[in-house]
Amino acid sequence: MAAQALRDVTGKVASAFSDIRQMTSAEPAAEDIPSQPSILQEEDTPHGHYVLAGPAEWESSASCVAYLQGKTGHTTKYGPSINRLKLEVYPFTAKIARIKIVDAGRRRWEVPQELVPIGEVLSDIEKLPLNADFELLLDDEPGDVGFAIIRKSDGVPVFDSRGFPISFCDHYMEISTRLPEGTLVYGLGEVTGPFLREPGSRYAFWARDAQTPLHENAYSSLPIFAGMHEGKAFGVYLHNSNALDMVYTDSKITYKVVGGVLDFFVYIGDSYEDVTRQHQLVTGFPRLPPYYSLGYHQCRWFYDTTEKLHESREKNVEADIPVDVFWLDIDYMEKYKLFTLDQDRYPNFAEYIREKMHKENHKLVVILDPGIKCNVEGYKPWTRGVELDIFIKNGNEKRDFVGKVWPGHVVFPDWIHPKVQQYWTEMFREWLEIMPVDGIWHDMNECSNFVNGDVWEVGGDAAEDAILIPSGEETVADLAEASAEGAEDKFEGKVISAESQGAEPKGETVEVKADIEVEDIGEAKGAGTTGGVVKPKTITFDPSKPLGITNLPYSVNHGGQDWPLTSRSISVESVHHGGLIEYDLHNLFGHLNCRVTYNALTQIRPDERPFILTRSAFAGSGQYVSKWLGDNFSTWESMRWSISGILNMQLFGIPHIGADVGGFTGAPSTELLLRWFQLGSMYPFCRNHNMPNTPSQEAHISDEVAQVARTYLTIRYRILPFWYTAFARVADQGGSVVQPVWAVYPPQEDEDMAKVMKENNDAFLVNSQLLVVPIVTEGQTKVPTWIPAGLWYDMSNGEVIATKTDEWITLEAPVEKMPLYFRGGSIIPMHYNKTGKTTVDFREGGLALTIALDADGTAGGSVYLDDGVSFGSEKSWVRFTAALSESAEELKLEVDGQFGYFPANEQEITVREVIVMAASAHARAIPVTIVLKAASLMTIGL
Structure with a gap:
């Protein structure tokens, strides 16, 4: 996985799409745009848009290629239909169907394999399924094309578009799948709310900086659902990075997508865990985190001096609280600039980390947001980025896009630029000399922006390059004055946008203290604060203007209120390397940010598994x-x-x-x-x-x-x-x-x-x-x-x-x-030590086994052992099997497996205690006989 992560992919993406500079956003000529009805007006023409253009080419009962022809003269309220589509269905594996619908005549944006690798963990056997566990039905009656993926084991359609329209326009695509009666739906992320999703909901997928609002889109775009029907599971994942809605009703799920292509992976199941694994076969298996990261983490925003961090460490230790990792929020930075350290508040900090924290087996993780403070001479993260020209550009491509976050005006790295990996690794290498931290916390990487687009285009207060320094002791008016004067101290709280607290978006500029209640926002919003958060306006469609990415014919349910896609983020028309645009790449920002960081850390520390925490993710992010x-x-x-x-x-x-x-x-x-x-x-x-x-x-x-x-x-x-x-x-x-x-x-x-x-x-x-x-x-x-x-x-x-x-x-x-x-029936591997301060203390004490017998007097389990930190560690997979003898007078414990991890401290892999849980007191008290099934095993030291 490390080799895969280190692959240099950033330069390949733009060249792969060099012939289609703005695929999804390509504007049709004005004369090709029909007069648009109101966006709320129903179409006058029949809703079915496509028919088969000719006989499908079948390779098997589960695989075919077909061409779909738009109906003559058909237009929609979303613009003219693309005339000819290509439909391709084939077994990705025996239990995964891939359905792809694309423009047959023009290449459009789709998620590149170089950025989000698909299917790289598949075995050779899985890549070449001989007999798919599903079949395809293709229906052209009564004149509108439809198709279904049928699970062979029970005949249930797990994807079924028959009877529903397929729409495919430049800026709008629609397709529905019928749900088997009684299906319960899970997934649809990232959305805060009940695990079981509620029908009658329109779920938006557009990465958003929002404080976990109920039922609304949040930090990640993860358009996958799992359906449970009569005890069996199936799943559907749409591999698309553009903005979209999934409208879930009792009978169907409808996809409404404003860019890219329709690229579905249908998971046949049968169990819920099968669907989970099938999705990971497509998007990649999660990486193994370092052992210490499974311990307890203590964080607080406002450990703003070494003394406060040290006080937290001391108090936890004195209270016998086991803790491995301490965290710093943005307090540690110099004026909140990335890759800096405030030496006045954290003097000799590298020495503190190495001599105080690391020697006591405490790790340190710090926050690193993506915005780079701009227009500061001598600030290398900016000057070097300008030299390499690796920042996202404004729509006109003549200057860097400028947003606004904690340090004031910032620019954002373009994660697909061919030189961005070099830049990011350079910044990390130098910064880690003064900040020898153990892990990285990527926050605000949706990407968050405190104004709605470029500060120079928003104008007004947004153009003021002031550090954002809210204080719990200041009024909103005080904050405005302090921000206007460029004050840099007394950081005691975060700006929380009015919208994130539930206020209606009205377009004003307002900065809200962290402790202001929702009902206070109406009073605060008129203060005219400098450097504030511009709340988004509800989107409106202008039928007199050409359709395009800033005048979309369909409003995704962004923020639960159809907000513009640029709200509190980078402008959708901003340009990435090779002419690619934010409109297509936005949902990948956090994923690519983390991937580039992962690559940087594995280059600098090739023997260590990185620990990176993210707020925003995409399919496959778990690999990093x-x-x-x-x-x-x-x-x-x-x-x-x-x-x-x-x-x-x-x-x-x-x-x-x-x-x-x-x-x-x-x-x-x-x-x-x-x-x-x-x-x-x-x-x-x-x-x-x-x-x-x-x-x-x-x-x-x-x-x-x-x-x-x-x-x-x-x-x-x-x-x-x-x-x-x-x-x-x-x-x-x-x-x-x-x-x-x-x-x-x-x-x-x-x-x-x-x-x-x-x-x-x-x-x-x-x-x-x-x-x-x-x-x-x-x-x-x-x-x-x-x-x-x-x-x-x-x-x-x-x-x-x-x-x-x-x-x-x-x-x-x-x-x-x-x-x-x-x-009952489980064998649980545990640490032998009953107390300890960190994972190091517990690991050094060896192992214990808890055998919880089932009604038949048997149990099984396993333990994985390695050094907990490195890629190249030797490893052991140890299997345990326990069974009561027929006389119930002896419990036999067999130990077998593959053994390779032999640490210098042999006690670390020594089983020092076996605890038996059984329904009868007699079974709990009988002797345990250990049977070693192979040579050179782990030590049994009972």
């Missing part, structure tokens, strides 16, 4: 990064929606995912914070983070919080071998590290399936073997949940729940306890 769910709130609802977020990200191929424990905005109650520490301890990525001007929510803040946080974070650390093994499996084979309970253990009765899937989406599984039942309701001390048939052992005391059938039960959950249960 971890992710968090963005700027959430200190509310019970926000905590609950984090569960759906981490589950959906498994489907999207980004398994190392978490939410800010305690919430980023607001002040959690003690009860909420306790419950969030419990839940967060079972996030794949576990980080506490919040903003200034709010109370601290660190684990040490009170004895009550510290006790619960210590207990559950220690549980997390003890089972890190179990977590790490799950991540290693996914990196090797694809799949998920956490799962919905029903996806692993489907209800025994078909009629129970829908009820369970609708009502039991708070509980989840870790690696299919550990049941997590979080408490997400205030004041709740008993939690109802659905338990699949079998044995389930309380992790805290070994007490067993034994059910012969699936059951709804109620579990005791006093405020200090979150139910955790091992599945």
Whole structure:
């Protein structure tokens, strides 16, 4: 994977599309544009636009090429139809169908293989499927073309466009797929809300800097859904980087896309996990994160001096809170400029990192937004970028596009420029000498911009090049005056845009303090602040003007209110290398940003697996990064929606995912914070983070919080071998590290399936073997949940729940306890040490095994072992199998596998304890006999 990541691709993309400078945005000649009706007016012509141009060319029952002909004289309210289309359907693998519809006469923008590689993890056998598990039906009756992908095993159409129109215009494409009756839908990201998506919704896909608004588009564009129908799963992914809507009703999903081509991958299933893995076969398996990154992370915006960072470290250590990683927000920078360090507030910081942090096994991760402060002589990130000419251009291509974020006016690297990798690696190499950090946090890479487009085109306050320095102690008027004077200190809070707080977009310029409530915004907006956030206006279509990317005939549901695509971002007409435009590349910005960073870090530190956290992602981003769910709130609802977020990200191929424990905005109650520490301890990525001007929510803040946080974070650390093994499996084979309970253990009765899937989406599984039942309701001390048939052992005391059938039960959950249960039949690898400060302490103590026997007296499991940090580490995959003898007087534990990891500290791979969980006291007390099935195995030191 490292070799793949290091491939130099940036120069290839523009040359690949050199003949079609602005593919999707190419404007038809004025005389070719019909008089446009109102965008809300229905068409006068029949809705079906295409018929087969002739007989299809069939290669098999699952593969064909056909040409579609537009109906004579047909026009739409979205512009003239493209006259001739090419439809190609073929098996990508035996269980994945690819459907591609393109303009047969002119090449359009489509996501380049060089930027988002497709199918590179497929084996040779998977690339050449002999017998597809689906067949294709092509229907030209009664005159409108339609097609369906039919799953052979049950005859269910998993993609079915028959009876629906296909529209294909320069700036609008539409196609629908009928959902089998009763289908439940998951995925559709990135959207905050319930795990089970709600019909009657129009989901927008346009990466957006927004503070986790409910049901609206947020940081990433991930247009994939999984459907569950009668106990079987299927999925559909649209490989398209342009803006689009997916309109979900009870009976169908309709795609409304404003650029590119229609390039679908249809996943046949059968299980939910199958669909997850099939998507990753297309987009790439997630990378294996470094071991330390599975530990606990402590972050806060406003560790603005070395002393404050050190104080947090000391207090966590004194409270016996295990923690591996500390984080810095933008406070560490000099005037918020990238690749700088404020030496006054962080003196001798490189020495502090190396001598104080690293020697105590603490890591440091810092934020790095994409905007480069411009027009500052002697500031190398800008001057070198100008020299190499690697910044995104304004639409006229004569100057760099200028946006506005924390340092004031900024320019943005063009991630497809052939010299951008050289530039970014140079900046990192020099900066890491003064900032020897361990990981990178890419925020605001949607790409976020505090004005709607280029500052010189927006004009007014946006043209003022002032540092944004909100303060919880200043009024909005004070802030305006300070910003106008270019003040640079007293940074105590972030600007939060009015729109992100739920205000109606009205086009004013307004800067809102971090602690202003929604109802205060109306009073604040008239202050006329300098350097403020320009709120977007609701989009309007002008039928008198030619159609184009700034006058689109269809409004994507951006921001839930059809906002213009340029809102709070780079202008869509901005130009990238080779004449490519932001309109086509916008949703790839965060993905490419992270890929270039990944390449830079692997060049500078070739033996270390990088740790990169991103806010924005695209298909395949999991190969390079971890992710968090963005700027959430200190509310019970926000905590609950984090569960759906981490589950959906498994489907999207980004398994190392978490939410800010305690919430980023607001002040959690003690009860909420306790419950969030419990839940967060079972996030794949576990980080506490919040903003200034709010109370601290660190684990040490009170004895009550510290006790619960210590207990559950220690549980997390003890089972890190179990977590790490799950991540290693996914990196090797694809799949998920956490799962919905029903996806692993489907209800025994078909009629129970829908009820369970609708009502039991708070509980989840870790690696299919550990049941997590979080408490997400205030004041709740008993939690109802659905338990699949079998044995389930309380992790805290070994007490067993034994059910012969699936059951709804109620579990005791006093405020200090979150139910955790091992599945009977599992062997859970753990760290032997019961306490420790970091992952290093726990690793050095060796291993323990918890054997949770099933009703037949058997169990199985595995552990993956390597050095936890390097690409080239030797590794071991160890398999464990346990079974009671027929007399039930002996428990035999067999150890087998592939062995290659032998650290200098042999105790690290020594099994020092075996714990048996069984339904009977007798079985728990019988002796364990170890049987080594191969030579030179891991050490058993019982």
